[in-house]
Amino acid sequence: MKGAVSSVDLHALVNEMQFLIGGKVQKIYQPQRELFYFELHAPGKGKQVLRVIPGKLLNLGSEKFSAGKPSGMAMFLRKYLSNARLISIKQHGSERIVVIDFEGKIASGEIVAYHLIVEFFSKGNLVFCDKDWKVMTLLDRQVRESRSVTHKVEYKFPPAQLNWKELEEEKFVEIISKTEKRNLATCIATEIGIGGLYAEEICNRVGVDPKIISASLSDVALKKLYKEFKELLSELEKPRGYVYTKERVPVKLSLSKVGDLAEQKDSFHETLVGINPLVKESPYEKKIANVKRIIERQEKIVADVEGGIEKASQAGEKIYSEYVKVQALIDQCNGIAAQNGWASLKKELKGLDKIKQVDLKKKILTVEL
Secondary structure, X not given: OOOOOOHHHHHHHHHHOHHHOOOEEEEEEEEEOOEEEEEEXXXXXXXXXXXXXXXXXXXXXXXXXXXXXXXXXXXXXXXXXXXXXXXXXXXXXXXXXXXXXXXXXXXXXXXXXXXXXXEOOOOOEEEEEOOOOEEEEEOXXXXXXXXEEOOOOEXXXXXXXXXXXXXXXXXXXXXXXXXXOOOHHXXXXXXXXXXXXXXXXXXXXXXXXXXXXXXXXXXXXXXXXXXXXXXXXXXXXXXXXXXXXOOEEOOOOOOHHHOOEEEEEOOHHHHHOOOXXXXXXXXXXXXXXXXXXXXXXXXXXXHHHHHHHXXXXXXXXXXXXXXXXXXXXXXXXXXXXXXXOHHHHHHHHOOOOOEEEEEOOOOEEEEXX
16 A cells, blocks of 8 residues: 555455444544544454544554544544444445444434445545434535535435446456557556556466557456456455555565565554554655665675575585595596496486486586585
């Protein structure tokens, strides 16, 4: 994950959050305008903190933060959601939208439903609705000709896009075969809707050039692409955390562009702990981080070279200690080769325990000392 959370990343994160269902809201904080923390008590798991940064990130974490004076929106959410039970958390189709449903008890004892909608597209938004999807409060009021999100108005989801989670092979093949996009990766990224990184990963797994013109693909290649696409979806059902030099993702990647695998964790959420997209990284910090990565790679190369030197030294010392025997064997081999040719050498030396391999093509004899 680089920058804002993607549709694929959201799918993985929401899958990991299903254990929160049945949990009760204990506290809600808004330490910054675009940063929310929902503290819940999850069944069998205890205290869990859900971090929500509309437009950017959603994850479970253990970040320490200063609550400060409660904001007006935090107080409003507490009024309706304190002790409310989380009954559902899901991604809306394959959109960059997460809907969290709650049930809370009001003064009369009646159980009332609420919807919390977190948008991760564009600038993002957090919208709190009643059971009928009427907006009660929200982070940002948006009034546009195509779609308005404002107080006391029914929340409307954006026009539905293709849901790649339900995509059948026939439709998958049709989209790629009829695309007008300039290459295969761009088609999969935008028209299938899984983004550039995962589009390139699928191409790489199949062994297809991501820049190839889609219309030139054979039926066999298309079937292989769909098979790897479904395999990716299967991996996202039980995601893990992979920290590469340049990416943090929920599935293991084969792409070289993401860098080396630095760390592997049990969940995708764990890889996002400590990341704060609200803080802009200084260009100097980026340069320092890049230099550190270069140093780490160089240190690894040096360690490998030193290990090779040590191994070669040990081999040299062993040969020196067995010099008389080695020289006698060399003389014997040269004698056989001179008299009967190299082809006879393998037959002549067969049965000797110390001879492990005879490569006639390269004229190399492997001996155990």
